[in-house]
Amino acid sequence: MAALCGLVMSGTVFAHAGEHHSQNCFADVGDARLRLSGYQFQPGLENEHFCRVFPELGQIIIAVEPLQEGLENRQIALELLELSSWTDWLLNAEKAFAVIKQQPAKQFGAGLVSIQQTIEQRGVYALKVIMQDDAGHLRHQYFVFLVGIPVKKILAVLAGFLLLGLGFAWSRKIAAKGERAA
Secondary structure (H helix, E strand, O other), X not given: OHHHHHHHHOOOXXXXXXXXXXXXXXXXXXXXXXXXXXXXXXXXXXXXXXOOEEOOOEEEEEEEEXXXXXXXXXXXXXXXXXXXXXXXXXXXXXXXXXXXXXXXXXXXXXXXXXXXXXXXXXXXEEEEEEEEOOOOOEEEEEEXXXXXXXXXXXXXXXXXXXXXXXXXXXXXXXXXXXXXXX
């Protein structure tokens, strides 16, 4: 509940309001539109892309690519952040995250920049994308995601419990009708 509340209330960290198509996320940093794609290489996940939820712990890679021409000479830097304070996330989101890895600024060049890290603790993480605009000003945007939360498995278990509950209620209703008929 705290994470959900933080996502809803934290306008600064969640400000990009990126679109989600398939398992790619799209974000705007200054005047540039970017696609963010996440990858994990654990068994069974090799060919999947991730956006907001990385289901397993271990190595993650987030690739950032421009969706428009003319950004080849722009400088871009990536920082991987870990949530260090739930309280700060609710009150002052920018101070709630601690840097765990920095990718030095470089030009987009061929059009793809990535950052990778082995993550060993479940939790809330963020990618900070820092990019230079045409006027030379640095713009940044945060992208929040979860690691080590097997959402599909959790939803499958919840659906199973829901079906069991519905089956139990249905069988009790049938049993009650049978008793009234007798």
